[in-house]
Amino acid sequence: MLPVAYYVGLSAVLFTIGAMGVLIRRNAIVIFMSVELMLNAANLAFVAFARAYGAVSGQIFVFFVMTVAAAEVAVGLALIVAIFHTKQSIDVDQMNSMKG
Amino acid sequence: MTLQFILFFTLATVAVASALGMLFSRNAVYAALFLITNFGTVAVFYLLLDASFIALAQVTVYAGAIMVLFLFVIMLLGAEQTGRSKGVWWVQPLALGLGVILLVEAGFIVLTQHGTLQVVEQVAPTFGGPVAVGESLFRQYALPFEVTSILLLVAMIGAIVLTKARTPQG
Numbered sequence: 001m002l003p004v005a006y007y008v009g010l011s012a013v014l015f016t017i018g019a020m021g022v023l024i025r026r027n028a029i030v031i032f033m034s035v036e037l038m039l040n041a042a043n044l045a046f047v048a049f050a051r052a053y054g055a056v057s058g059q060i061f062v063f064f065v066m067t068v069a070a071a072e073v074a075v076g077l078a079l080i081v082a083i084f085h086t087k088q089s090i091d092v093d094q095m096n097s098m099k100g
Numbered sequence: 101m102t103l104q105f106i107l108f109f110t111l112a113t114v115a116v117a118s119a120l121g122m123l124f125s126r127n128a129v130y131a132a133l134f135l136i137t138n139f140g141t142v143a144v145f146y147l148l149l150d151a152s153f154i155a156l157a158q159v160t161v162y163a164g165a166i167m168v169l170f171l172f173v174i175m176l177l178g179a180e181q182t183g184r185s186k187g188v189w190w191v192q193p194l195a196l197g198l199g200v201i202l203l204v205e206a207g208f209i210v211l212t213q214h215g216t217l218q219v220v221e222q223v224a225p226t227f228g229g230p231v232a233v234g235e236s237l238f239r240q241y242a243l244p245f246e247v248t249s250i251l252l253l254v255a256m257i258g259a260i261v262l263t264k265a266r267t268p269q270g
Contacts, residue, residue: 001104006112025123030131044145
């Protein structure tokens with residue numbers, strides 16, 4: 001196994017790419033996908049440390065992060081579909097009013 | 101050791117390239133496919149890190165279920181293309197600057213800070229396998245596991261309620 005720093009560095013790069021995706025893109029679904037990319041980057045760091053220190057607890061945490069991400073995607077996409085029924089658009093720049 | 105280096109950097113290049121591809125695709129379907137590639141690459145990383153159960157869970161749950169759900173919704177909404185950006189002009193340079201700052205900061209921490217725990221060189225062959233993960237999950241982490249089942253139930257109820265057809269008012 002390579003030193004942990006390599007994997008953590010890669011995780012940081014992926015996280016930054018995901019964060020910039022959330023800031024730059026205007027399609028709500030692509031923003032959501034960037035959030036999933038950030039979660040994956042965190043998972044990679046968890047698994048790398050789990051291997052480095054021989055603790056399987058890191059992988060248990062990844063299991064729970066995946067579960068939470070799945071639940072979040074289900075509810076988030078349902079929200080996006082519901083918003084689309086009202087606004088006929090998923091451009092976040094046009095979602096500037098709370099009126100349903 | 102050099103084989104591990106070559107493998108790591110090849111996979112890292114694929115992962116970062118697919119992430120950038122997702123970031124810069126104008127078409128949402130292409131972005132989803134790039135993200136599936138990224139998830140597959142991260143699953144291979146998990147295999148390199150002796151996490152065989154998590155690697156296959158990643159492929160099954162993330163690439164196999166979550167991204168399929170994304171593609172369903174993209175197709176359902178016809179959201180492949182969005183128009184030209186009409187937002188304020190300073191968003192993209194600001195995001196780029198902040199991203200660079202975050203990357204520099206993370207790079208500094210990764211390069212200069214070192215952990216104090218002892219790094220384990222060799223792990224048991226069953227490390228990260230379903231037996232090891234299952235034993236830890238159902239013994240030490242049984243309570244979070246049960247709470248997760250409630251979380252999934254709540255997510256299902258939420259998704260159904262949010263997309264239920266509204267009865268017309270009045």
